[in-house]
Amino acid sequence: MNKTRFLSLATAFEGGLIGVAYLLGVWVGIDPWAAFRWRADAIALGLLGTLGLLVFFGVLYRCSWTELEKIKRLLLDILGGVLASCRWYELAYVAVLAGVGEEILFRGVLQPWLEGMWGKLPALLLSNLLFGLAHAVSPLYTLLAALTGMYLGWLLDAGGERNLLIPMFVHAAYDLAAFFIVAAAYRSERTA
Template sequence: MNLHALDLFAAAVLVYLVVVIPLVGIWDARRLKAWTAAGRPDARLATYRWILVLEWVSALGLLGAWMALGRPAAPLRLGLGFAGWQWLPVGVTAALVVVQLWQSRVAIADPRGLAKVRRSMGDLIALAPRDARELRVFGSLAITAGVCEEIMYRGVLLAVTAPVVGPWPALAVTSAIFGLGHAYQGAGGVLKTGLVGVLFGLVTLLSGSLVPAMVLHAVIDISAGQMMHAALHAPAAVDDEPAGAPSAG
């Protein structure tokens, strides 16, 4: 462990992602439930838009600070220069994208699959899109999460923690912090999101680029939104409204 690599910027990144983001997420989830209980018709849309702004401001702010400090761009892995064996994780990621899309289509077409989705939603049900407009905005939010959260966690956070503990321990650390960032989903959501974070981290480290993980992340979240929307409109779900959804990152 090289504690000399833990500078003020790295400490600030850790505080923001370990403390600020989880607390803001919990506050936002509570506010959404309060708005919903009060009958605010645009509760979810307002929440989606707030999260969109927060994610872009956070990601671009961290990137801007990184560049302003004169740090090299290479550790952020923003490029697409795949070579040799790096194409293997890219291919595996492409296969996972296809499998995810296929599984979501199968689940949406199967009442039993939708029932399973419904049971797995947990604390995310309040955030799940109810109508076509909410579903469209949720799709934009999913793409934003895919881009911005990968920049924040597998980009900047991994880049500041790897020099301290090494790349593979940093993968574990960043995945745990990624899970913590979804504390509003409850303990189960933190665990599931952390495990998904390990997958995104492996894809990033092995391919040398954030882009495959960005695509996979966005597809997983888009699929989650579509399945939640379908599950809430399935016959068995008609009389069963709010409380929290599958692990959307």
Template sequence: MLSVLRSHAAARVVAIAAYVLVVEWTRALAIQAPGAAAVIALVLGGAALGVAAVGWPAGRLGLGTSRLGLRLLGGVALGVVLILPAAARSGAAPMLPVGLAVAAVAVSIGEEIAFRGALYAALEDLGGAPAAVVGSTLLWTLAHALSHPPAFLGAVAAAGLLLALWRWACRDLVGPIVGHVIADLAL
């Protein structure tokens, strides 16, 4: 089975996409549990998403160490862009309890590694950068269909597209991870 995934780009895309969607939808249903169980479900869901990257070289995921300072700075800029619309509508930033903040960080990192890391790389192998940008954005939006109201899915798609375009233009996943963490902590 693993040899098929390594040698067939389409099979790799299907396997990663199916896995990521199942994890995201399971996590979305599990967070309806009361109290600490929801936080645990979020943290475990974030970790489970990271499993999608097993077997991929760090460089293919956009996780190399060159120009790390600039990539971190780019991530802060992405975070500002992602929270700007919400900040313009609201005068005060909400403060997350520590447990939810830890969960938000775990989910943000896991989602980026899964969607703009492993899934993006698999889609790029299959159909090039356009397939990677569009495909990862569409699957990202679909994955959030159970956890977000329908009216918010346009914003989810726009955020996913911005992060995927950064991944393509900079060959970088550090920036999207940092930007996503900032946005999730602020929203």
């Protein structure tokens, strides 16, 4: 896949999730942006939350477990070349779009809607089972994505007041860091 196609697909898919969130929100009576608050403390919590997720990523990335190696190989084979061909601002664009699109759907609409029906813990589990399935590359990757989603769902309320900005920030910052790592690994592998 070339860079132009990748950016177009990312825009259509991740941007489309914003539209899906709005439509689902209208259907279930939830404003997707109701819990979004632009606040400095949310950015600070986002930075701390990103560090936690990056530590988790770093530990997993250094593991030599066969199933994790398969995921790394798959990411390098599918995304390595295209991520390495992107400029930093193109990677930032896709990361922000993914953070906004996915979080507005899963944490802005699905999680609060499910909370209204079944309570906080079942909503956290179910919305992130769906989040994991939306990232179903392999069974282990699905599980890791679901766990990441649960972390993002927990961060939604981390500041004491529900704020969608926190998981959006963490998701975007984490994706950007992961994009840089995959691109660097791809470049390193090609020069070796």
